[in-house]
Structure formats: C-alpha cells, structure tokens
Amino acid sequence: MLVNLNDVLKKAQQEKYGVGLFNTTDTDMLQAVIEAAEELNSPVVIGTAEVLLPAGELKLIAPSIIAAAKRAKVPVVVHYDHGLTFDRCMEALKLGFSSIMFDGSTKDYETNLKETQEIVKIAHSFGASVEGEIGHVGQASSGDESLTDMYTTPEEAYEYWTATGVDALAVAIGSAHGVYKKKPMMNLERLKEIRAKVDVPLVLHGGSGLSDDDFRNTIRDGIAKVNIFTDLCLAGKRAMKDGEEQGLEYLDVRNLKVAYMKEVVKEKMRLFGSVNKA
C-alpha cells in the first residue's frame, strides 16, 4: 500500500529500527526492492533522485513505482530523493509521490530554511511528507565524509526542524554518497546530541559501504531511515559479470540481476531491524 514517511518512520523511531530507502532507475531494481519487502514483511521506502533522472525519466519511472507501491502487501513510501529544484519537486508531487526530500543543503542556511518552508507547505497540502537536510552529506569520491565543518549541529537541526516542520531530517555525521575510498567514521556523539534536541525521525544518507556496526550503532542512537543506492548498483554489476561468464542469455542475466539486488535489500532489512514491522 502507498503510504508516506510519517506512516512508517514514527514507529521506527519509537521502536529503534531503521527503514531502508532504496533508489531505483528501472523496473528491475523496483521489482527487487518490492519483492524483498514483501517476502520479509518489511516497510520500505522506494524512490528515485533528481540526479538519477537522466537514467530513468521521472514521468516514465513514477507511474511504475506508484503502481507497484499501491498493489504491494506491505507499506511502501514513494519518495523523491534529493529534490534540488522547486519545479521538479512540484512535478513529483503532481505525479503522485507520497514523499519528497528537498535538499537545499548546498545553499546558505537562510535560503535552505526559506525554500524548505515553502516546499513543506505545498507538499503537506498534497498529503505528502517532506525530508529536509541540514549540514551537508557530500560525495565519498571527494573525501567529503571527513569534512567535519559540514556536519549537522544540534542547534541548527533544532531551529531548522521547528521553523520548517519537516517530517524527517537528513543529518551529516560522517557518511557520504558513492563508493568510500577509506573507512568512514560515524560521529555517534554528534548524532546523540542531535537526537536529544529534535523529536523527528533522522535519516542517514550514503549508507552503501558502511559496516554492520555503523548501522547498528546509528540506528540505536537515533537514525530511523537509511538510504541505499550504490550497493544495489554494485550487486547489479556483479550479476552482469557473472551472467556473462556463465554464458547466460539476456533475460537470464536480467533475472540474475534482480536476484542479486533483492538479496542486498533483504540483507539491509535484516540489519536495520525492519523485518516483520510492516
């Protein structure tokens, strides 16, 4: 069933488990995520991100994700990840996304605050939830995870949360997007300080490549949603290589890809503790 972030994250925050967001660019990834969620009876967030649109056009991918969410046996949030522009966020809402992230984290604080307020007002009138970001989660390829001046501060998190009314908040505490070059260090102290200040589900971006302990610790200390994309891509690539080596035909390679990606989703759901929480 199609739900929004509030329907799944409030319970996750209370019971201290994490719900995975898995980004998709095509229906193979979509199938892998939905089947994994149904087989494990787990809530799930499925999405696409503005930077991924060249690989899967919003108008084409949105109807598939929304249809899959509606007929799923488990709660599925259809989330527009890292919305960067007002127009694209509006397009996602009109297409029926039940949730959007507005990412103004590269803008100055005041601009981010003002633009998020505007988006929240409109999204809520659609019945959609909004995730905002304060601090900035950068790219692993640039080594951004160790730039501590981009980390979220508890004071800013509190001010931003109360001023905007976001339903979930992405925080920068040592993770980054993409493939890590060196082992990232999660700042759990900072996370606990933020958690103590704000009563809103917190989101960890750049989840691919973190250790099992990183997930256990951050979920214990306040993370309720974890974003995964790169790990799905790596699983898909592995399947294509294995399929080629095994001399498989195209459709069999495709099925292998779905199976590998599904396994990654299930592994994360077990680790995040969302199994049987649907």
Ligand SMILES: [Zn+2]
């Ligand atoms: Zn992200």
